[in-house]
Amino acid sequence: MDIKNLSEARTNLLSGITVALALVPEAIAFALVAHVHPLVGLYAAFMVSLITSLFGGRPGMISGATGALAVVMVALVVTHGVEYLFATVVLMGVLQILFGLAKFGKFIRMVPHPVMLGFVNGLAIVIFLAQMGHFKVTAPDGTTNWMQGTPLYTMLGLIALTMMIIYFLPKLTTAIPSTLAAIATVSALVIFAGIDTKTVGDLASIKGGLPSFHLPDVPLSFDTLKIIFPYGLILAGIGLIESLLTLNLIDDMTQTRGKPNRTCVGQGVANVVTGFFGGMGGCAMIGQSMINVTNGAVKNLSGIAASLFLLSFILFASHWIEMIPLAALIGLMFVVSEKTFEWGSFRLFGKVPHADLLVVITVAAVTVMTDLAIAVIVGVIISALVFAWQHAKNIEVHVTTEEHGWKVYDLHGSLFFASTQNFIALFSPQDDPVEVVIDFKNARVKDHSALEAIDLLAARYTQRGKKLHLRHLSPDCLELLNKAKGMIEVNVLEDPLYHPADNRLG
Numbered sequence: 144m145d146i147k148n149l150s151e152a153r154t155n156l157l158s159g160i161t162v163a164l165a166l167v168p169e170a171i172a173f174a175l176v177a178h179v180h181p182l183v184g185l186y187a188a189f190m191v192s193l194i195t196s197l198f199g200g201r202p203g204m205i206s207g208a209t210g211a212l213a214v215v216m217v218a219l220v221v222t223h224g225v226e227y228l229f230a231t232v233v234l235m236g237v238l239q240i241l242f243g244l245a246k247f248g249k250f251i252r253m254v255p256h257p258v259m260l261g262f263v264n265g266l267a268i269v270i271f272l273a274q275m276g277h278f279k280v281t282a283p284d285g286t287t288n289w290m291q292g293t294p295l296y297t298m299l300g301l302i303a304l305t306m307m308i309i310y311f312l313p314k315l316t317t318a319i320p321s322t323l324a325a326i327a328t329v330s331a332l333v334i335f336a337g338i339d340t341k342t343v344g345d346l347a348s349i350k351g352g353l354p355s356f357h358l359p360d361v362p363l364s365f366d367t368l369k370i371i372f373p374y375g376l377i378l379a380g381i382g383l384i385e386s387l388l389t390l391n392l393i394d395d396m397t398q399t400r401g402k403p404n405r406t407c408v409g410q411g412v413a414n415v416v417t418g419f420f421g422g423m424g425g426c427a428m429i430g431q432s433m434i435n436v437t438n439g440a441v442k443n444l445s446g447i448a449a450s451l452f453l454l455s456f457i458l459f460a461s462h463w464i465e466m467i468p469l470a471a472l473i474g475l476m477f478v479v480s481e482k483t484f485e486w487g488s489f490r491l492f493g494k495v496p497h498a499d500l501l502v503v504i505t506v507a508a509v510t511v512m513t514d515l516a517i518a519v520i521v522g523v524i525i526s527a528l529v530f531a532w533q534h535a536k537n538i539e540v541h542v543t544t545e546e547h548g549w550k551v552y553d554l555h556g557s558l559f560f561a562s563t564q565n566f567i568a569l570f571s572p573q574d575d576p577v578e579v580v581i582d583f584k585n586a587r588v589k590d591h592s593a594l595e596a597i598d599l600l601a602a603r604y605t606q607r608g609k610k611l612h613l614r615h616l617s618p619d620c621l622e623l624l625n626k627a628k629g630m631i632e633v634n635v636l637e638d639p640l641y642h643p644a645d646n647r648l649g
Contacts, residue, residue, distance in 0.1 A: 159448025187422030196446030199409030200402030236414030243407025261506025305474025344465030
């Protein structure tokens, strides 16, 4: 192995340790959100990260238990119990495998750039807001309040120290990832100086054994399928959307190309295995993936290392990991949030179409208020509607001259309120010959505004003593037009039949 490969392997291994440390509080927190034991989240992080790194299609991407999935799982767990969750995770994985085998993953490439930008900014805000829960404490009476006084100032100081090390250490040396150095330094300071602050152990114990094979204890019946299938479908969709969009983001950052279909299959296999080994399932984690990529770790080794380090924490080092101050991990996630947010998007105001800005802002806002899947679907729908609108506004004309000298305008497109100005601009009554034909064979008149535009055009030709011939209009247009009524040439065999949107037809 040459020096370059050794350096690359070292970078990926060290990044794997950092990612594993960042996975611990996230996995615990999301397990608690889903109302399951913390080890259910930790086992999921270990297994999903390992299997997707071995068989997935995007080196450098980190997967594990996520909040987007946990908020859906909680209703199932509360209503039917954790065993139904395990069965649902297996079904979720099967659906993801089928999606990948059907080669549907490639369609993620069609997600518009404004949707991606909104997705990134929305998740950056979500990552930041998710840390706010660590600034709360539970009083003896069970109420939750914001930290105050010395505990708050201590945590803020440690967070600031963590962020300073992450930002400034690379200016001195790159021998060790600044993120790992920051966690180690702040942890050592807290442990050896005896600083009283919240630690990982305050969330929950991470001590446990190896995950064991376990068939979900649910009835094998159609009734069970009716319960778990809706949840499995939603979880599969959310997981794939988050994973494939993260894949796109890493592709852009690294100027490399992942394999979406293989990623779908890898995620599916990981969730099937996780469901049979007592894990809550998972998908790509943008925060941990950003830590990995910004550390320069873009190989599968980093994800494999992260999962194995995480397992070793559970088996052998739980006591030491539980001593890590939450402030160090919060500071790390604050940096991830800052680096994930596309600050350049603020420069887009006034430089890109308003519709694109609307998509960016909407996707970001919906991501924060609801979840990623809904946000992306909303963004794609808005983008599709905008595209359809812009496309519909385009109305074209092919100009020819008939044998007897009549000028013929052959229209193509839809004539409605958004395209009437473009329609009027196509004609030059002052320059046209005495006899002019407008052929609507390849066009459609959609609404009252379109009829008004045709009447206006007819009036302009009439004012100049010229005759307009309107061909291939629907019989309804003959009924609804005013000034242009006498200019319509009726052809019973060729005239199309459609209904413009007009109150007089109501």
